[in-house]
Amino acid sequence: MSVRGPVRAERVVTSGTFTLDGETSEADNNVWVVGDDEEVLVVDAAHDAEAIHRAVAGRRVTAVVCTHAHDDHIAAAPALSLLAGAPVLLHPADHELWLRTHPSRKPDGELSDGLVLPVAGIELRVLHTPGHTWGSCSLYAPFLDAVFTGDTLFHGGPGATGRPCSDRATVEASVRTRLLTLPGxxxxxxxxxxxxxxAAERPNVPAA
Known part of the structure; x- marks a missing residue:
């Protein structure tokens, strides 16, 4: 019987640009490869499909999951899907944003609140956490004592708003009710x- 190695989350940092509403800036993104030595799930295929595919290192990819559809988080998703033979998953409330970046290629499947994504013998549960965008989702992995929040929650508090597809009160409510209720x-x-x-972020989120 082969030893598959521990289930883990591996960070891959990719760099490129973020463009929205006519403004472009440089961005370094965290791409998360979650799984074991045989199969993984990729969270946010940002900027560089080849770099992410190298990090996958021949393992089977069960899905390319998009926490939201800002272009820096999805730019490499179609190319990685092709390289890895894996479906791209996105919450339908972000389809309009997705089409701004990939007008001729739709996601392969939809994320929904409570959906369970299995990989390497564990489960990641989808939490719909709107506010940064209307379709923003987080992925909670109890086995790893971890949650993958995209741009909904950072070190220091909730993610940025102020764009047409975002709302400060909504993202703060999502963080309070869906994320800060997780174990500290x-x-x-x-x-x-x-x-x-x-636990570190609870003081950084305004009360309702």
Whole structure:
């Protein structure tokens, strides 16, 4: 019987640009490869499909999951899907945003609140956490004591708003009701920058 190695979350940092509403800036993104030595799930295929595919290192990819559809988080999703033979999954509320980046290629499947995504013998549960975008989702992995939040929650508090597809009160409510209710030891794997924990972020979110 082969030894598959521990289930884990591996960070791959890719770099490129983020463009929205006519403004472009440089961005370093966290791409998360979650699984074991045989199969993985990719969270947010940002910028560089080849770099992500190298990190996958021949393992079977069960899905390419998009926490939201800002272009820096999905730019490499179709190419990675082709390289890995894996479906791209996105919440339908972000389809309009997706089409701004990939007008001729739709996602392969939909994320929904409560959906369970199995990989390497564990489960990731989809939490719909709108506010940064209307379709923003987080992925909670109890086995790993971890949650993958995209741009909904960072080290220091909720993600940025102020764009037409976002709303400050909504993202704060999502963080309070869907994320801060998780165990305090839960590690928050973010879309940009360093990790944090649920306990560390509770003082950084305004009360209702």
């Amino acid at each position: 030891v839960t590690v928050v794997h973010t879309g940009h920058g360093p990790d944090t924990t649920i």
